[in-house]
Amino acid sequence: MTMANAPLLHVDRLAKHYTRGLLNKERTFSLAADFVVDGPQVVGVMGPNGSGKTTLFELITGSNLPSAGRVLVNGQDIHQVRTRERDRLAIHYHQSYQVRSFQRGKPNFLLQHAASDAPLVHLFDEPQFNTQDGYIGFMLDFFATLRGKGKLVFLCLHPNEPYHVDILRQSCERFLFVNKGVVSHAPDFDTLARDPAVRSYLGALAPAQAMAA
Template sequence: MAAPLLVLDDIRKVYTRGRIVRRPTFTLQANLSLDEAGIVGVVGPNGAGKTTLFEMMTGSNAPTSGRVLVAGTDIHGVKYRERDRLAIHYHQSYQVRRFRKRVPSAFLAPSPTRTPLVHLFDEPQFNLQDGYIGFMLDFFRKLRNDGRLVILCMHPTAAWHLDILAEIAGRFLFVAGGGVTPMADFGALVADPRCRAYLGPEMTKAADAICPGAVHSST
């Protein structure tokens, strides 16, 4: 039986401040498994830790505790220059994030794969010119159909952002309050009171128009 494509095994990231006494300023933790190829949408307030989560998933930010497993391999134990053969992080404008090197690469293992199994898109800038959005959505679907896991983070500021998420993502992760909550589908996401508070009245109204049953299912 094949290993899940991505496992966050009780990962916890703690940021601290202070020269003598280190005091926690932010904590993010997650424990979940994304077993199969698919497209997962990620949403949550600014500063909730979405980019930190992506960096831990792709090996550029080491968790304080826990493991990130990509197809059964601990990505933080893989040579830095080969981690993007397991999971790759595109940060806006599709720039690839750089790694923070802490352990000499000679002490790390080679990647067991040559091409990424997990593709993470961090708030990509969709061009509104004719056909571009459709091209990108087809690209995400092709990755999924090729057995890849696509994770798409968006910060909805317009109704069409919600349209994209509802159309392309089969599952969702909501990042807030120091945790990561899996959501089965778009309806479950927009029915969650925390998500509705994050979206605000205008975006919540747009979400309800896309998925009218969400409000009813939350009551």
């Protein structure tokens, strides 16, 4: 159950391994993440297609079983919570649709009840931003409202337009970059963009000062 003064989210030595073959198993992909978010924030997430971003979100929300490690939401291990109650802790929206397919390692009756009545962590997986009719402003206000209500927001975007970078820089307080299953961290967009792998990923959208660093 929850612990006093626990961080809002603790991704604790989390790992997911995918393999192929029945007898001689060959590892085809691995994701590793270890980080803490103490309180309400808006966290930007970027990375190439197939790098593990959606897998990370699925693990945080309990819809994918980890190979190792834990995900603690406000001190409660989400993978030890009954499947129909996991979205009271963390909820995953994939391109505007809520993902509600859950994997579990135990029968539900052996799992805990969620210690929250409403989601504490909201994960937006590549939402579609309409550039007309003030929709972007509405979404940014929505993220800020969630944060103001004590929630943790993850915003995953694959920037292919300059305004996508503007959205990330304007609304996010820290960043994660997922590349080939490795999750790196940065306190702001420009710091993240100094990473050569991030510069390569962003291409012409990389900040000029980062390109010169």
